[in-house]
Amino acid sequence: MPSARQMAADNPELAAAVQRSRRLLHRRALVAAAASAVPVPGLDWAVDAALLSRLLPQINAQFGLTPEQLDQLDPKKREQVQKAVTLVGSVLIGKFITKELVLRATRTVGLRLTTKQLAKYVPLAGQAVAATVGYATLRYLGEQHLRDCVQVVQQAQLRLPAPAGRS
Template identity: 45%
Template sequence: MRPTTLAELDQARQRCQKLVSRRALVSAAAAVVPIPGVDVSTDVAILLQLIPAINEEFGLSPAQINALSPELQKIVIVGGANFGVGLLGKIITPQLVIQVLQRIGVKKLAGKYATKYIPIVGSVIASTISYAVLRKVGNQHINECYALAKRLIEADSTALTTL
């Protein structure tokens, strides 16, 4: 259900931030495994679940957007096009997640893969980078969803006051 007040919106953001932090810890744990590729596939799998959960929490899943009035759908389409992560209201695919990871954390990800080959210390560094990248992607998506959901709440309240 889409948040309809700023208090509900703030609660949704807090729930999502906790979810992102927990999933980032899982990502960090996977990055400790010294097998190349395990961490990347884990990050992709986590984001394939995390992004739709965040969208749902803010009322911005594809089904929820389709249920909006045409005026509110326009706000979502126009507003969502201007964001960096760009995963609002979309069907999330592994290719889309990989593109986002590459766009947001290219330098960090390159460093993460290079450090995997340094015993012990490399795993710790890779784990830290993995945690930071996943949190960055997740929190940026939360901020984008929050801003867009806030615009929807404001548009709803404006429509009610003009009646």
């Protein structure tokens, strides 16, 4: 499966939105890795959920896919976007991101998260493994969401919003 960057390669604006989103994703994944290394039960799950619940709306905003941005579209274009979202199968585009939605998305990587929980209790090496898995898990979920956003924008032929200030 191609990456979001590869999917957006022929559209400079879309590629720029992917790049901005990937920077956000990388920073949040580093925080997730640090939280994963701490051997406190459940801390990493709480941090991952909090990070994702803030990150996903920021990524959606880069592509013009927040509920507020979609409400500003004319009805015909909004319908095109909703059809594209349905075709892609995303539950995280065009919706208010709740913990329930984040938990539903993280179920797809449940085995990784369980491994991360178990690994962190092995001194040093286990914490490194947990941090690596924590980083990889958030990156995986974020990259999947980026691919979904790119597909929706391409299928709906949606114009991207002007880039906001740096985050």
